[in-house]
Structures are given as C-alpha cells and as structure tokens.
Amino acid sequence: MTFTFVDLFAGIGGFHAALSAAGGHAVLASEVDSAPAATYTRNWGLAPAGDVTLLAADPQRLVPEHAVLAGGFPCQPFSKSGHQRGMSELRGRMVNEVLRILEVHKPPVVMLENVRNIAGPRQGEVWKAVVSGLRDAGYRVPSVPAVFSPHLLPPDRGGAPQVRERVYIMGTFVGRERAWNETSIEPIVTPRTRVDDWTPDRWDLQRDVLEPEHAIANRDRYLLSREERDWIRVWNDFLHRTRDVKLPGFPLWSSFWGDEAVVDATAPDWKQAFEAKNIAFYKANRRAIVAWLKSNPELRSFPASRQKLEWQAQDAPRDLRSCLLHLRPSGIRAKKLSYAPALVAMAQTPVVGPWGRRMTPREAARLQGFPDWFDFGDQREALTYKQLGNAVNVGAVYFVLREHVLRDRADLEDLPLGHALVDAIANSPVAPLVPKPLHATEGQLVQQVLDPVGG
Known part of the structure; x- marks a missing residue:
C-alpha cells in the first residue's frame, strides 16, 4: 500500500527520497529556485511548481489531496549565519502559506524542518507562532522542539556521519480542540536520542563515505x-x-x-x-x-x-x-x-x-543520505554543493517520520488517508531504500536497494 505526499520548498528532493522510500507517492512538489528544481525533475520525474504562495492562494484547486505535507521552509531568516530577522522577513513568513494549505486539506501528518535556531532564544516568538498556528489548524504538536541529527543513527538505520542538528516539527491531525488540550505530548526525538545503542564515535568517514x-x-x-x-x-x-x-x-x-x-x-x-x-x-x-x-x-x-x-x-x-x-x-x-x-x-x-x-560531490551527497544513482547533471559543482548544503538529510527525515507515524498510529488509522499511511510505514524497512524512478516515458517505478549512506 502507498500514501500520497506534497513536497513544499522541495530543493533537490531530500523529503522526496525519504518519503518515497517509506512507500510514498508525490502528487505535488514546489520549488521557486530553477536550479534545484531542475535537479529535482531530473531525478524524480516530477517538475516542481513554483511559488508556494500561488498554491496557497487556491489550495482547493491547485493542491491535490495528500496524506503527508512535508517541507523545509526557508531557514535563512532563522539561521545563525544570517541576520536572524525571523518572521519580519518575507521568507520567514512562508510557514503561513503552509498553514493555509493545511486548513483546507487537513492531511493526517505534517512534517516541517528548519535549523535549530528557530527554537532558540532569539526566535522564541517565532516558535510560539508556528506551534500555535499548527494547533489552530488542528495539529497536535509538542511545545518542545524535536531536534535530531543523522550522526545519531546507525548506518543500518539510514544514518550518516554528519553532525546536522535540525528541528523537526511533527504534527498529527486530531482537530483544534484536542490539539490545544494535548499540548504536553513529548517530541519524538531529542539530541540525546539513542538508537539501537549506537554511539557516534563508531563512524569512520574513510570507511562510510569517502570514495x-x-x-x-x-x-x-x-x-x-x-x-x-x-x-x-x-x-x-x-x-x-x-x-x-x-x-x-x-x-x-x-x-x-x-x-x-x-x-x-x-x-x-x-x-x-x-x-x-x-x-x-x-x-x-x-x-x-x-x-x-x-x-x-x-x-x-x-x-x-x-x-x-x-x-x-x-x-x-x-x-x-x-x-x-x-x-x-x-x-x-x-x-x-x-x-x-x-x-x-x-x-x-x-x-x-x-x-x-x-x-567530492558524490561524497557530500552520501553525507546527506542521497543514493549513488542521484544525478546532478552537468551543472557547476558549486551549485551542487550549495544544493546539498540546503537539503534535508534523507535518513534523519525517514527515521523521524517513521517513529512519529508508528507512535500516533491509533489516531492516524481513524483518518481517511491515515490508514494507508500507517500501513505503508509499518511495512517499510528500518532504513530508507530509495527507489529510483524511471523517466515518465519509461513506465512505472523500479525499486533499487542501496546502502543508506551510498556504500
């Protein structure tokens, strides 16, 4: 069984890689930057739409029904490497466009990602606004951010030897009343999460990543x-x-x-x-x-x-x-x-x-969990490094989504699109085996089993 998902602020498709490995099928992607959009199209056979604000202006007509809405909304307004203007900057308000889509479609799960600083002391009001907006839309979300890094995952669970702490904002649709009454729910992961007793000092870049x-x-x-x-x-x-x-x-x-x-x-x-x-x-x-x-x-x-x-x-x-x-x-x-x-x-x-x-770009892609078949074409390598730096880590996304769905399966199975989502996740492997799509003219997808860090 499969489930459908929408991939907003899609970049080159880190969410796509993780969700398709979990049995998902993308019904819509959106990416405003033409360079990563071209990489996305080349690899996933799906041409992203442009500006999310245009989709959010008429989500009933422009956004198909879906079980998971995923997106790494722009991080620059919250990043320590930027000016940290938060929601005073246009890109920082993009999460409001996500909320407009959620209000209309109410998918069972929303999965958002951003830099850790979005929940830091300088962005406290931003964090409260995001959480409150999701609860108003009917999503049960923790008050405490879920923070996770792929280096905390063992290689046989899709981990990668990169310290990349990111905030994952996970929500399950339970209706506005429950969302505001069940605010004490714990985040699915923390920076101290231990997975299968893995210790990060066991990573070895030469063995696990380098060509x-x-x-x-x-x-x-x-x-x-x-x-x-x-x-x-x-x-x-x-x-x-x-x-x-x-x-x-x-x-x-x-x-x-x-x-x-x-x-x-x-x-x-x-x-x-x-x-x-x-x-x-x-x-x-x-x-x-x-x-x-x-x-x-x-x-x-x-x-x-x-x-x-x-x-x-x-x-x-x-x-x-x-x-x-x-x-x-x-x-x-x-x-x-x-x-x-x-x-x-x-x-x-x-x-x-x-x-x-x-x-090399291939080694950098492995750090982000992209399989070795992933193709950047003949674009400048500087663009490739930039796109990988902006991407989500495939293994971390896969793990966090899988743990969230399995924890909330009782609530999700009661929702129209939730049963298929739970069934697909429950039957997915513990590590992302990213399927390689054929070009649209070549028919249906084929599965290619790959080592999660590309070895």
Missing part, C-alpha cells in the same frame, strides 16, 4: 591549491612545536600573539574574551610561539581567516593532514575523521586531510 582515490574522476580538480597547502604546512609546524602543550578549546588567533598585543576595548564582549585568552596563551607558551613565528614569516601575508586555527580534533595526531578540515571565514577548523560538521550552502566544502583534497 576510493583511484575511482574519483578528474581527481585533480579537488586537490588543494599551493596557497592552501602553505596554510596547512605553516600551522602543522605550529602543532609540531607545541606538541607537548595542551591546546585550548577556544579559537587560536595568531594576530594576538606578540609582546605588544592588547585587548581591543571597542570589540564586543565575546571577542574581547577570545583576545584575552589568546594573549594569555601566547605568554604561557612564548618561547615555542616566537620560534614558530620567526620560522614562518609568511604567516602574516595569509588572509586574516587563515591566521586562525580551531583545533577540535581532541586527541587525534597533531597533524592537519590526519584531520577533516574546514576552511571557514572564522579560521581553519580541524576535526577527527570520524564524522563531519554540517554541510552548509556556502563555499566551505570539507577537506580530507590525508588525501589533500576536498570532498
């Missing part, structure tokens, strides 16, 4: 530039000279390593604190640092962000070439080769230290 070096087409295009190799060489020399020093958890800012360095009294408090800590670190390790600075005068010609190091690799060998690196605006960040920080829709593609190269 064999000999199998990477045009491998040279992912190699670091000479300038980037110089940055790593200089900081590796620092790590070698301070190998007996316990590195601090705060960012290392070499511009404050000098006898004349002082805290900038005009800087924000948080920055003054980092400056003071760096000055103290320099004084405590002056001999080693001075020797390093004298041996590497080119450091001062580096971009300001490359004169900073964030060592987050704990007890890993003191060698950036053994780490996963991010060349961030805030500095060079080093982590263990166990699991990756969240992919973002910016030019911060992770660097695989042992191989001196950036992650």
